[in-house]
Amino acid sequence: MVTANLSRTISAVLLATLLSMAWLPSPGLAIGITPTLMHGESIQLTLRSDNTHAEFDRMDLTPLRAHFHIDVRYPAVDRVRLTLTPYQPGLIETPALRSGTLQLPAQRLEVVANPAMALDWSVAPEQGWLGDWWSQQVDITLVDEALSLNVHMPHMPGLETAPMARLSNQQARLQWAQRLDEPGSFQRSAPSIRVATRQGGVWAFYAPPQVLKVQARPSYIPPSLPSGPVVWQWQRPKLMISGRVYELRTEWAALASDHLPPLGNLLQQQLRANLVDVEWLFQRREQTVEWQAEGRTLIHQWVQPFRLEGIQWGYYAPVDWLYFDRHSQQLQQKTLEPQWFIALPLWLWLTLMALVLAAGLVVFSLLVWLVWGIYNRASLWRIVHRPVTTPAEASATWLSLLDWSQRVNMGRPASQQAWLDAYQQRYNRVCPYQAQILALRPWLFAPQTDSQRPNQLK
Known part of the structure; x- marks a missing residue:
């Protein structure tokens, strides 16, 4: 005392x-x-x-x-x-x-250090912007897996926490975020972690203090101008069947702010700018909070169903969005380029598909025929350019020529001259290898020597 x-x-x-x-x-x-x-x-x-x-x-x-x-x-x-x-x-x-x-x-x-566990508190930026969500996290390593963790949240407005995420048997992660609603400097509000020990006691862990300075947007930025940065995705169908329902989709992920442009109007302006007679159905929208590695992320999803009648084609209107980037403190612009679309009745799509299929078959047949012809010509070139120095080699070359002529529907002519006549009749031109083929004749009818005759039983 x-x-x-x-x-x-x-x-x-x-x-x-x-x-x-x-x-x-x-x-x-x-x-x-x-x-x-x-x-x-x-x-x-x-x-x-x-x-x-x-x-x-x-x-x-x-x-x-x-x-x-x-x-x-x-x-x-x-x-x-x-x-x-x-x-x-x-x-x-x-x-x-x-x-x-x-x-x-x-x-x-x-x-x-505590031998049973260790905590690694993240260090957030010292400066934030009015309207942001200031995200932080703590990684917990448990040497004793049987320890039970309890999270105690302070009673502060605009403070959200994610469920405890188990990264492995010995590692866990806790994320939280606080909305910055007032300008000025304040000390962060972080959850505390309590652990019941095996001896019946309680360990308490608190985040180190950190002061954050909250800044308001510059006075020259209109309040109606959205804030960034954001990540966006668009899905716009290109090929459509008249009378069926299709959907324009957009997804915007705001990592820090909830300020976004009127997404519903942006979706409907996609086709109205092209003066297309379109039937709009009820929009669907969903807003969810996801906890990613960067922290709290607000996901906006808008879906605009629509239907086109008759034969329609044109371009989706480009999307230009001007916003204030709080990180760079500059005005930025996002641009979505125009994209073509076409809507046709089902019978017309089927007709076009049949024509395309027929054209594809014709092109495929021509390619097969071309490849086959090149292969046959290369095979014939290899056959006639074999060296012939003995009657046995000449006989093997002639047999290869007969196999080639049979493969190309020329039959199996009985002589070299008959083979050349069949070639000219098949391809309507004189064979370019006529001299090489006629040169086989003396070798084919030359008498065989004793070394070339097959062995006979005595």
């Missing part, structure tokens, strides 16, 4: 010993040893003076708040109880604080 009178009378050594005994789970520390505390645990200090509550309200706790999350309780008129929970592991040193007769001695504490 720290009092004004006690601080004047006791020595500095005794005060350090008392603080060490209050901060450590086990008493009896030697003088001069820095007290230690495990990350997730808390310490309690009780302050008392002649005018405790009034003097404590005037005390500047900024040096403490830089390292500790502070819970303040007033158990009695003359007492104030502080529960200090460190934000991060490390060595913490704070100066002595005083308000009137109320004194809080200098603090020195070593916070060691």
Whole structure:
């Protein structure tokens, strides 16, 4: 217990010993040893003076708040109880604080890492824009998978959190976002995480403090001008059957802001700009919040069903959208280029498909015929250019020529001259390899030597 009178009378050594005994789970520390505390645990200090509550309200706790999350309780008129929970592991040193007769001695504490779990709090930008959603996250690593995590959200307007996402058996992620509704500087509101220990205690983890400066849009930007950046997608059908229902779709993902142009009007202007007689059906729209790696994302989906009658063709109108990019602080423009479309009756589509199919078959047949002709010519060239130095080689070449002529519907002529006549009749031109084919005749009718005759049984 720290009092004004006690601080004047006791020595500095005794005060350090008392603080060490209050901060450590086990008493009896030697003088001069820095007290230690495990990350997730808390310490309690009780302050008392002649005018405790009034003097404590005037005390500047900024040096403490830089390292500790502070819970303040007033158990009695003359007492104030502080529960200090460190934000991060490390060595913490704070100066002595005083308000009137109320004194809080200098603090020195070593916070060691928790062996059962570790937390990695993301650092968000220090500047935001009015109307943005300021997203953050914390990655949790559990060495002991049996630990149960409980998330406590502060009661703040415009604060949303995503369900705890399990990345693996030992890793989890918590994301949250806060809407920036007022300009100025404020300290972020972050959820705290409580863990029930196996010994029946509770560990508490808080995000390190961070101040955010919220800026309003420049005065020269009209309030009606949408804000960005955004990601958009469009789907516009090209080929349509008259009388059937089709859909124009657009999806806009705003990573930080909810300000978007009138998407319903943009969809209907796609065809009205072309003066096409179109029947509009009821629009459908859906707005969902997704938690992505970048943080909270607002998804807008608009669907405009429509129907065209008769024979219609033209272009969808281009989409030009001017918006204020809060990151670059400049005016930006998104452009969707025009796209053609055509709508025909079903019978006309079937007729066109039949014509296209017939034309495709004709082209395919011509390609097959061309490839086949090239293959046959290449085969004939290889056959006639074989070296012939013996009657056996000449006989093999002649047999290959007969096989080739049979494959191209020339039959199997009985002689070389008959083969050439059949070629001229088949292709209506003289064979370019006439000399090579006639040169086979002397070899085919040459007498065989003893080495060329087949072995006979004696």
